Amino acid sequence: MIFNDLIQIKEKELAARKKITLRCCMAAGCMPSDAKGVKEQLVKAVAEAGLQDEVEVRGVGCLKLCCEGPLVQADPQNLLYIKVTAENAPSIVAALKGGQANVAQTNLDAAFFKKQLSIVLANSGVVDPERIESYLAADGYQALHEVLHETTPKDVVVAMVKSGLRGRGGAGFPTGLKWGTVAKSPGAKKYVICNADEGDPGAFMDRSVLESDPHAVLEGMAIAAYAVGADQGFIYVRAEYPLAISRLQIAIKQAKQMGLLGAGIFESPFNFNIDLRIGAGAFVCGEETALMASVEGKRGTPRTRPPFPAESGLHGCPTLINNIETFANVPPIYRNGAEWFAGIGTEKSKGTKVFALAGKIKNTGLIEVPMGTPLRTIVEEMGGGAPDGGKIKAVQTGGPSGGCIPAQHLDTPVDYESLGKLGSIMGSGGMIVMDDSTNMVEIARFFMEFCMDESCGKCIPCRAGTVQMHHLLDKIANRKATARDLAKLEELCDMVKNTSLCGLGQTAPNPTLSTLRFFRNEYEALLQPDQFGPRGNGEAAKQPAAAKQ
Amino acid sequence: MAAKTLTIDGKQISAEEGATILQASEEASVKIPTLCHLDGVYDVGACRLCLVEVTGVPKLLPACTTKVAEGMDIKTDSERLRKYRRMILELLFAERNHVCAVCVSNGHCELQMLAYSNGMDHVRYEYTFPKWSLDTTHNLFGMDHNRCVLCTRCVRVCWHIEAAGTKNVAGRGGKSRIITDLNMPWGEADSCTSCGKCVQACPTGALFHKGSTVGEMERDRSKLEFIVTAREKQQWISAD
Amino acid sequence: MSFLDLDEFLIELAGAVDLVYSPVVDVKEYPENVDVCLIEGAVCNEDNLAILHKIRARTKVLISFGDCAVTGNVPAMRNQLGLDNAKNVLQCAYIENAQNNPNVPKADGIVPQLLEWVLPVHEVVHVEYYLPGCPPPADRIKAVLGQMLSGVEPKLEGANLKFG
Numbered sequence: 001m002i003f004n005d006l007i008q009i010k011e012k013e014l015a016a017r018k019k020i021t022l023r024c025c026m027a028a029g030c031m032p033s034d035a036k037g038v039k040e041q042l043v044k045a046v047a048e049a050g051l052q053d054e055v056e057v058r059g060v061g062c063l064k065l066c067c068e069g070p071l072v073q074a075d076p077q078n079l080l081y082i083k084v085t086a087e088n089a090p091s092i093v094a095a096l097k098g099g100q101a102n103v104a105q106t107n108l109d110a111a112f113f114k115k116q117l118s119i120v121l122a123n124s125g126v127v128d129p130e131r132i133e134s135y136l137a138a139d140g141y142q143a144l145h146e147v148l149h150e151t152t153p154k155d156v157v158v159a160m161v162k163s164g165l166r167g168r169g170g171a172g173f174p175t176g177l178k179w180g181t182v183a184k185s186p187g188a189k190k191y192v193i194c195n196a197d198e199g200d201p202g203a204f205m206d207r208s209v210l211e212s213d214p215h216a217v218l219e220g221m222a223i224a225a226y227a228v229g230a231d232q233g234f235i236y237v238r239a240e241y242p243l244a245i246s247r248l249q250i251a252i253k254q255a256k257q258m259g260l261l262g263a264g265i266f267e268s269p270f271n272f273n274i275d276l277r278i279g280a281g282a283f284v285c286g287e288e289t290a291l292m293a294s295v296e297g298k299r300g301t302p303r304t305r306p307p308f309p310a311e312s313g314l315h316g317c318p319t320l321i322n323n324i325e326t327f328a329n330v331p332p333i334y335r336n337g338a339e340w341f342a343g344i345g346t347e348k349s350k351g352t353k354v355f356a357l358a359g360k361i362k363n364t365g366l367i368e369v370p371m372g373t374p375l376r377t378i379v380e381e382m383g384g385g386a387p388d389g390g391k392i393k394a395v396q397t398g399g400p401s402g403g404c405i406p407a408q409h410l411d412t413p414v415d416y417e418s419l420g421k422l423g424s425i426m427g428s429g430g431m432i433v434m435d436d437s438t439n440m441v442e443i444a445r446f447f448m449e450f451c452m453d454e455s456c457g458k459c460i461p462c463r464a465g466t467v468q469m470h471h472l473l474d475k476i477a478n479r480k481a482t483a484r485d486l487a488k489l490e491e492l493c494d495m496v497k498n499t500s501l502c503g504l505g506q507t508a509p510n511p512t513l514s515t516l517r518f519f520r521n522e523y524e525a526l527l528q529p530d531q532f533g534p535r536g537n538g539e540a541a542k543q544p545a546a547a548k549q
Numbered sequence: 550m551a552a553k554t555l556t557i558d559g560k561q562i563s564a565e566e567g568a569t570i571l572q573a574s575e576e577a578s579v580k581i582p583t584l585c586h587l588d589g590v591y592d593v594g595a596c597r598l599c600l601v602e603v604t605g606v607p608k609l610l611p612a613c614t615t616k617v618a619e620g621m622d623i624k625t626d627s628e629r630l631r632k633y634r635r636m637i638l639e640l641l642f643a644e645r646n647h648v649c650a651v652c653v654s655n656g657h658c659e660l661q662m663l664a665y666s667n668g669m670d671h672v673r674y675e676y677t678f679p680k681w682s683l684d685t686t687h688n689l690f691g692m693d694h695n696r697c698v699l700c701t702r703c704v705r706v707c708w709h710i711e712a713a714g715t716k717n718v719a720g721r722g723g724k725s726r727i728i729t730d731l732n733m734p735w736g737e738a739d740s741c742t743s744c745g746k747c748v749q750a751c752p753t754g755a756l757f758h759k760g761s762t763v764g765e766m767e768r769d770r771s772k773l774e775f776i777v778t779a780r781e782k783q784q785w786i787s788a789d
Numbered sequence: 790m791s792f793l794d795l796d797e798f799l800i801e802l803a804g805a806v807d808l809v810y811s812p813v814v815d816v817k818e819y820p821e822n823v824d825v826c827l828i829e830g831a832v833c834n835e836d837n838l839a840i841l842h843k844i845r846a847r848t849k850v851l852i853s854f855g856d857c858a859v860t861g862n863v864p865a866m867r868n869q870l871g872l873d874n875a876k877n878v879l880q881c882a883y884i885e886n887a888q889n890n891p892n893v894p895k896a897d898g899i900v901p902q903l904l905e906w907v908l909p910v911h912e913v914v915h916v917e918y919y920l921p922g923c924p925p926p927a928d929r930i931k932a933v934l935g936q937m938l939s940g941v942e943p944k945l946e947g948a949n950l951k952f953g
Binding site for chain 1: 593594595596614615632633643644699718720
């Protein structure tokens with residue numbers, strides 16, 4: 001494969017394009033509502049109408065407005081049909097030749113779509129994720145070619161630093177700095193790992209990227225491998241994402257067949273292979289050191305850092321580990337230039353961020369917005385506010401490691417620092433909206449239960465601390481706790497945060513701490529008078545001993 | 550190898566490059582509390598009792614796995630650290646059924662000693678009273694999960710010193726437990742060489758010689774140290 | 790019993806305090822305005838609970854006395870049997886293992902009902918000080934009482950702090 005081959009495939013693919021395209025969402029959001037049946041019937045209806053030469057029915061990735069699926073988009077008519085059923089197919093096809101289909105549509109000019117800026121999701125809902133040609137038609141793998149033939153690994157790192165991209169896994173570590181560190185770490189063998197162990201409740205953006213545009217991740221990993229000097233990559237993806245796994249398998253196979261992965265890529269001396277590793281359902285394996293232990297076939301528990309993976313990671317070798325969205329940002333950065341990317345977003349948070357918008361909100365789905373977009377724009381304009389006349393009470397970001405941002409702070413811009421100041425984190429992109437019917441103590445208890453169940457059990461503060469914090473939250477929620485219990489809870493939050501071994505434990509108290517910070521009255525309203533506290537409370541009333549568990 | 554100079558609790562000391570803070574603290578005669586650490590096997594930094602404050606570092610660092618650096622200023626005994634250590638110990642006592650009065654290790658237990666030295670006169674967290682079993686299928690040793698603190702010392706000596714690989718950890722969170730072979734009764738675990746190193750390594754009454762009764766289970770760590778010294782330094786020195 | 794091991798210190802103690810209530814003192818009702826109470830035993834049944842609530846309300850300083858009071862100790866081991874443990878231990882003791890006349894003793898007002906869970910004292914009421922040990926030996930009791938009599942905040946340290 002040389003550059004001309006790449007362009008030839010692209011041109012052949014574009015030449016084969018038909019006048020009209022029906023793009024059918026084939027991502028996990030629409031699949032359970034018979035998206036496959038819809039696509040099959042559309043193909044059939046097109047054939048029956050004799051329009052095979054004019055209409056292409058293309059299976060694509062996520063079309064974003066997940067709450068209204070299955071979705072079908074018609075081009076160039078620019079119509080997005082919603083809640084499509086297999087029976088609707090003839091009506092949709094008939095309308096391609098003029099007239100109105102008897103199928104509900106949504107307004108593509110609505111804020112939900114118009115306020116989005118697609119970089120990571122640019123191909124989502126456009127390319128067919130199961131055909132590499134479709135990705136090549138969208139200029140795929142050209143960035144890799146350019147990097148391999150026109151840039152030194154050092155310059156690749158320099159460009160990454162210049163772009164200002166920060167890790168999209170949640171913590172926001174500067175990507176260029178990480179690449180540079182791995183590149184400079186001595187070692188004959190190095191690895192690149194893509195962390196696709198997305199596990200936050202309510203988060204599905206990483207899954208959507210894999211299901212919609214797997215080649216962007218592969219290309220990003222290959223560029224990263226070239227920059228740091230690695231020849232082997234792993235994608236660690238959770239077993240709960242069978243569709244993403246299958247699309248990755250197809251993508252890797254196709255890329256290998258075309259010589260875009262493997263030995264001597266683009267007739268350069270650069271070799272790079274990618275293998276999949278399937279997680280077994282442990283949330284903690286999203287923590288990088290636990291993930292690497294799992295890839296090595298060991299029990300997935302974190303270890304103390306330093307040494308950091310950049311110095312000693314997988315099998316003791318320097319290892320670059322980034323999140324899916326980080327890698328998916330890489331090809332567009334090299335296609336369009338680091339300056340272009342650095343021009344988007346805020347001073348310290350560049351580019352865009354993908355969020356999985358969920359919870360008590362009208363429009364749920366996948367959004368990608370420039371960094372610095374106010375939360376209010378996201379939840380009120382794009383999300384359409386709370387359904388059924390409810391009022392938005394808080395927005396939760398960062399999943400079990402994040403916090404709840406109350407409605408009075410909705411004007412906060414979405415960037416790493418601003419969210420951090422409010423006791424939350426950017427996180428990997430889960431955004432759960434809560435309305436005024438939400439009980440914040442229950443929310444804290446829910447996330448604590450999650451962390452308690454997912455603690456690996458290695459360090460004591462997280463293993464035993466989450467159990468006690470959950471018990472105290474349970475006691476408060478069940479109106480059996482006193483002010484002394486609340487004080488104990490706060491003390492434990494502080495201790496677990498400061499003494500746990502890995503990020504899971506260090507951030508497990510965050511949902512509790514942030515709800516305590518902004519909704520303390522809800523906790524206090526549930527507290528009981530301390531009848532049997534220190535002397536001075538009068539004659540004790542009869543009360544059964546607090547039942548356990 | 551270059552030496553590093555550093556300060557531990559105000560005392561200036563020198564340490565070999567590559568030494569951990571815990572190793573260096575011995576030279577300063579500073580006692581940092583430990584539980585999962587065991588001389589002779591690699592450290593995992595899991596119990597968090599040896600966390601120390603290092604000037605200029607916002608996070609607390611485990612002394613057992615953190616290497617010394619030139620000019621480090623380390624505090625091992627602040628009010629905050631004492632508070633956290635006591636809380637960690639209380640969490641351990643509340644986590645399983647540590648009934649000292651009827652324990653084989655009563656009086657020789659590292660968990661007890663840590664509780665005393667950290668002033669733990671009671672446990673503020675509610676005891677969870679979980680149901681755990683006792684494995685007495687091995688003909689020499691017993692395992693009482695009620696007393697286990699999951700320090701994994703037994704696992705590490707089994708793999709690192711004896712190289713039998715019998716012991717391991719299964720499950721997660723508070724439901725984690727030490728298993729033998731593929732989660733089978735110890736007596737049926739074929740890989741076990743019955744060397745008893747795990748019993749010597751155990752800090753509490755979780756692993757014991759069969760037939761020991763309350764307070765009778767005393768450990769002899771010098772045997773482990775003897776083997777490690779012999780292997781690593783080729784010196785066959787017995788402690789006694 | 791280890792309290793009685795205080796031997797001659799008991800005489801000294803008698804000069805400094807009034808012993809107003811004890812299982813071995815012939816007073817039926819726990820008096821008001823008590824300064825210090827040493828509470829032993831875990832909270833196992835309805836009676837324990839009622840008297841503990843009363844004691845807390847009428848006492849300035851509670852000292853949890855002995856491992857059973859401080860940790861639940863052996864009496865609390867039935868908690869490990871989970872829900873219904875009270876029913877199950879009675880069943881096991883009085884029915885399954887009865888040699889003759891199997892039945893669970895029951896007499897309202899005489900035999901108190903077991904609580905669902907056995908709890909250490911401080912999980913039921915606030916406790917000021919702790920004196921663990923199984924049993925706490927006389928010198929440790931003396932140390933704590935001595936500190937209190939001389940107006941010092943009682944605190945067990947070093948060899949005096951010991952469970953089991």
